[in-house]
Amino acid sequence: MKRLVLTLSLLAVLLASCAPVDLNPPIPVYDTGVDPSAWARVPAGPFYHGQEAEPVEIPYDYEIMVTPVTVAQYVDFLNVALADGTVLIEGEYALAFYPGDPFYGKKHELEIRAGNYPLVPLADLASRFTFDGSAFAALPGWETHPMTNVSWFGAWAYCGYYGWRLPTELEWEKAARGSEDARAYPWGDEITRQHANYYASRDPFEDMSSYGSLTTPVGFYNGRTYDGYQTYDARSPYGLYDMAGNVWQWVGDVHLQEGFSDRVMHGGSRNTYDMDLRVWVRNSAPPMYYGPAVGFRCAKIDGRP
DSSP states (O other), rough: HHHHHHHHHHHHHOOOOOOOOOOOOOOOOOOOOOTTTOOEEOOOOOETTTTTTTEEEOOOOEEESSOOOOOHHHHHHHHHHTTTTTTTEETTTTEEEEOOOOOOOOTTTOOOOOOOEEESSOOOOOOOOOOOSSSSOOOOTTTTSSSOOOOOOHHHHHHHHOOOOOOOHHHHHHHHHHHSSSOOOOOOOOTTTTOOTTTTOOOOOTSSSOOOOOOTTTOOOOOEEEETOOOOOOOOTSSOOOOSSSSSSOOOOOOOTOOOOOEEEOOOOTTTGGGGGGGTTTEOTTTTTOOOTEOOOOOTTTTTT
């Protein structure tokens, strides 16, 4: 009988460990004091590019969002673009038109023809928004978190809808690093858990569920203390937040002539190690990829496309 009781106890533990994971647990809500609608101007001039710190010049001023696009901002876009026909609903996805890419027929090159492509999935449990068949809404508490589960097409469509665009790789890196030195991170050469949201950073959103680390609100690492958790001011030299950690960020470069069909991301994320948060580290994926640790921000140049 004792053996049967032990067996049943072990079975109960195993069943409990297989319980469904809550991908949207209740979360704390903090006002970071950072405005997600703000932009920063980056002046023309040289900066140190890449791990080898090669001097490179960007010959024009440009502006870039101070934070990644938030869930609330993206939901607003989906609703207005759905109303005017820019965004379409088909099956389990919101779609929009993309004009296609030149195709060179190189080995492993992915052909992207003109057509409608997925922006976001509609029923993914890791998404931070809902769709009731007619309108989108941010999940309560997630409004100021970075928009995730968005494809490169979804990022491209958002920026283009407002007359902006995704930043180039060089623009993104300069905005993250500044022009004075070859620092590894937006704030300097050293990183601590209080600088950014990355693997095991132990912030208030860490281990909120068995799903593990969650995103933090944009601008969270700004020197404030949240319920006893002290953050450091992790702005880049131009005043940008979340340029390291929280979410990977799509950039706009399309390296087709190199036979490279994937799109590039920078910045690391909530579930990568500190080494991936260095400004020169690249990640990549096909443009239709989306994931719970991938977001974006936009750039613009006055008088230029």
